[in-house]
Amino acid sequence: MSDPEPLADRERQADEVPLRRSLLMRTTVALGLGLALAALVLVLLFQPYLKSEFQDRSGALLSDQARRARNAAQADATDAGTWVRESVTQALTASSDAVADLPLELVTNNADGVRALADEQFAVLRTDSQGNLDALAAEISERTEARLRREAGRVAERNAERAEEFGAGTSRRAAALMISLLAALFLLHGALLYRSVLSPIRRLSQATRDVAHGDLETRLPVAGDDEVARLAGSFNAMTASLATAHSDLATLNAELEERVRKKTEELREKDRALRHAERMASLGTLAGGVAHEFNNLLGGILGCAEDAAREDDPDEMRATLAMIERTARRGTAITANLLRFARPGTGSMETVDVAHLLDDVAGLIEPEAVRLGVTVHVTRGAALQVRAEASGAHQVFLNLATNALHAMPDGGELTLSAEQRGDEIGVSVADTGRGIAAKDRERLFEPFFTTRPEGTGLGLSVSYGIVNAHGGRIEVESEPGHGATFRVWLPAADNGGRS
Amino acid sequence: MRSPPRRPLSTLVAALAIAAVVPAAAQDRESPRVALFEIGEGPLQKAASAGVRDGLRLAELEPTLDLVVAPGDEAREALAELAFEPLDVVIAVGPRAAMALRDARRANPIVFTGVRHPEALELPGRSTVCGTAGGVDIDEVLRTVRRAAPRARTFEILYRADDTEGAWFAERLATAAEDSPLTVTTIECSPYDRTGLVAIDGVSVGGAQQEADVVLMTGGFSPRQVETMAECMAADGHALIGSRRDHLLAGCGVVIRTDARRLGTHAIALARRVLDGEAPSEIGVHRPRRRLVEVNLDAARRLGWEIPLPVVAGADHVIPALGGRR
Incomplete structure (x- = not known):
């Protein structure tokens, strides 16, 4: 029966936060409520201000216009009085001057003549006055209209300026108020956001760092059921899982270490056994050679002893005894070498003289070499010293020398030499045997x-x-039929090995 | 203008003979012997001449001689005729006639009229000369100018180079205005070219920039010349003031003048006084009390000049503005 729904999908659905509890809904609702509140505050605060400001300004404007109209009317009245006075004054002055200018001398004692002159003059004055007054009235009317038009234009301009000032002032205040409200709103929103999102995220970041540093007991508080709470819960679950896995891993690691330790011990044992076996094999070979040599020596000693028993001449007897002594000392040297080889090494690194090492090896293989007809050459250069475990080094060169002897069953030459190259000492074992195939x-x-x-x-x-x-390392150079050279490179001793 | 009667030399000799023969008693006549003498023509002189004839009618006088001559030979002949004519008084109409009689050193009384500024013609102070002066008082002119253009700061007075009276008036006006806020400049205008335009400092009126707040054109300028000036100043907002009646119709916003015709009539009154035995030196120069301020609102509107309403109200004659306000 197949799973009706994959596990991952079920888990994903379980992680989905219901919309009404989600952080998105909460912040959106908070922001929306804040905006609505800000708009309401703006309207409530601004409306009375606008009303009051408009009333004040329009009242001031009307008062100003009424004052100007009143002043204009007063000025007009004053001016009219002035004009009337001027006109009347002019008429009176003109009459007076005209009378004064009458050439009365021409009509002396002629009352009719005087009257005719006066009438003529006054008629002119009357005509002029009437015309003047009409012209004055027309001019006054026209100028008044022009002034009223200009005044109306100025009033309109002032109204427009004040309206613009009012609009600009209102806009500035509204903008300031709106900016303040929005700033408060965003501060509030920021605080909510910090509390709901940023602060939990910070805690999460810190907890993550703690886990990275190894503290798998770190847990986050889970409050509520929104996305942040779900995240905290997921983090806690993950950390707990990590802790369990870490514990299991530690246990497994301990087991592995124990196994490795045991295996290593086993390998070491086997290595030691291997070495011991090889040493025994070498010793066996060596023992064979030594036995053969001792057999020869003992045969020589026995023969000399038999000769000495039969010898009557003391000088001949002394010579035979000296031969026996030499043969015995030779046997002692062989034994000393063998003992030195057989003595277990101390296992510690020490400074080993290469020349002495080669001499020892040459001494050990001499009997076998003689038997096989191999000439052993030991090339000694400057005093060279290596840092090595003595018995191990003996074993290595003895193995190589023995192998070289076995490669020359019909005789040949075996050369043991040493050289220094930098911080290494190279010891060579070269033979003229059959060589080694590739x-x-x-x-x-x-x-x-x-x-x-x-x-x-x-x-x-x-x-x-x-x-x-x-x-160190071992290098091999060989061609079939042309012998072989084994060169062992070992670290030189600290003092460079140089004399 | 009345054509001057031409008198041949023979007639002159005959007159002299008759004068020599007629006994002195015959000279004690009932009607005085009055001569009228005019040289050339001009609007002011024409008005004065008309006034003189008005006066003669009022006085019921008939001129013995009525000489209206052209300058030059005619004037000289007329002077010669006057020299030999027994006259009680000679009425000189216009500045040319007055100067000619002044220089002729006649013993007969001379009454001049049609003269604006007799001081410029060296007429006052002579024992046999009296007359009427038509020029407006300088202080009166300044007062009117400042009332008509209260915001003016610069004032130019134009006079023609051949106008002795105008030059004299401009100089005196400039001197009188030294203590006033006005900066006064007098400008002598060269004689006009054939087109009748006045050249001002060598630059024709049409090209000059009249930057003064107030320009006053003295009585020597013709209406055409005033028209040209008014066209140059159109819509500048500056004031153009004239000195004659025809200046008002030619484009001046304000004209300040006297009644030349009335003065001509008054000259006959002075002549009457002379005929009654009063010495001319005691009569002196009669100046009218009445000065005329005339306003042309239409011309002022074209100039862009808003004449204060009190000036309009106090004007002796107002020409209304035509049409709407510019």
């Missing part, structure tokens, strides 16, 4: 690989392991 060279250091039926196949692999443990 395919065999690749497997030389494999354990149990041997080209001799009687070989253990462990010598070179153990030697490789020992050299590697010293931080």
Whole structure:
């Protein structure tokens, strides 16, 4: 029966927050309510201000216009009086002057003549006055109309200016109020946002850092059921899961470490056994050689002893005894070498003289070399010293020398030499045997690989392991039919090994 | 203008002979012997001449001689005739006639009229000369100018180069205005060219920039010349003031003058006084009490000049503005 719905989808649905409880809804509602409140405040605060301001300004404007009209009317009245006075004054003055200018001398004692003159003059004056008054009245009327038009224009301009001032002032106040309200609203919104989102996110960030630093006991408080709360819950679940996994991992790790330790111990044991086996094999070979040598020595000693028993001449007897002594000392040297080889190493690194090492190895293989007809050359250069574990080093070069002897069953030459190159000392074991085929060279250091039926196949692999443990390396140069050269590089001693 | 009667030399000799023969007693006549003498023509002189004839009618006098001559030879001949004519008084109408009689050093009394400023013609102070002066008082002119253009600060007085009276008046007016807020400049205008336009400082009126707040054109300028000036000043808002009646109709907003015709009539009154035995030196120069301020609102509107209403109300004659306000 198939799962009706994948698990991931079910989990996802379980994580979805209902809209009415979601953070989005809460912040949206808060912002909307805030805006509505701000608009209401704006209207409530601004309306009375607008009303009052409009009343004040329009009242001031009307008062100003009434005052101007009143002043204008008063000025007009004053002016009219002035004009009337001027006109009357002019008429009277003109009459008076006209009378004064009458050429009465021409009509002396002629009353009719005087009257005719006066009538003529006054008629002119009357005509002029009437015309003047009509012209004056027309001019006054026209100028008054023009002034009223100008005044009306100025009033309109002033009204427009004041209206613009009022509008600008209102706009500025409204803008200031709106900006203030919006600022308050956004501050409030910011506070809500901080409380609902930013602060929890900060706590989450800190908790994440704590977890990254290893504190898997960190937990976040879960308040409410919105997205932030769900996130906190998810974080806590994740941290708990991490803690459990970490614990399991630690346990598994401990088990693995124990296993590794045991395996390592086993490997070490096997390595030691391997070494011991090789050493035993080398010793076996060595013992064979030594036994053969001792057999020869003892045969020589026995023969000399028999000769000495039969010898009557004291001088001859002394010579034979000296031969016996030399042979015995030779045997002692061989024994000393063997003991030195067989003595277990201390396991610690020490400064080893390369020349002495090579001499020891040459001494140990001499009997076998003599038996096989191999000439051993030891090239000693400057005093060289290496940092090595002595018995291990002996074992390595003895293995190589022994292998070289076995590669020359019909005789040849074996050369042991040493050189320094930088911080390394290279010890070479070169033979003139049958050489090593290329395919065999690749497997030389494999354990149990041997080209001799009687070989253990462990010598070179153990030697490789020992050299590697010293931080050195083994190089092989060989061509079939042209012998082989094994060169072992080991770190020089701290004083450089130079004399 | 009445055509001057031409008298040949023979007639002159005959008159002299008759004068020599007629006994002195015959000279004690009932009607006085009055001569009228005019040289050239001009509007002011014409008005004065008309007034003189009005006066003669009122006085019931008939001129013995009525000489209206052209300048030059005619004037000289007329002077010669007057020299030999026994006259009780000679009425000189116009500045040319007055100066000619002044220079002739006649013993007969001379009554001049049609003269604006007799001081400019060196007429006052002579024992045998009296007359009427038609020029407006300088202080009166300044008062009127300041009332008519209260915001004016600069004042130009134009006079023609051949107008002795105008030059004299401009100089005196400039001197009188030194203590006033007005900055006064007098400008002598060269004689007019053939087109009748006045050249001012070598620049024709049509091209000059009249920057003064008030320009006053003295009586020597013709109406055409005033028209030209008014056209140049159109809509500048500056004031153009004239000195004659025809200046008012030519484009001046205000004219300040006297009644030349009435003065001509008054000259006969002075002659009557002379005939009655009063010495001319005692009569002196008669100046009218009445000065006329005339306003042309239409011309003022074209100039862009708003004449204060009190000035309009106090004007002796107002020409109304035509049409709507510009």
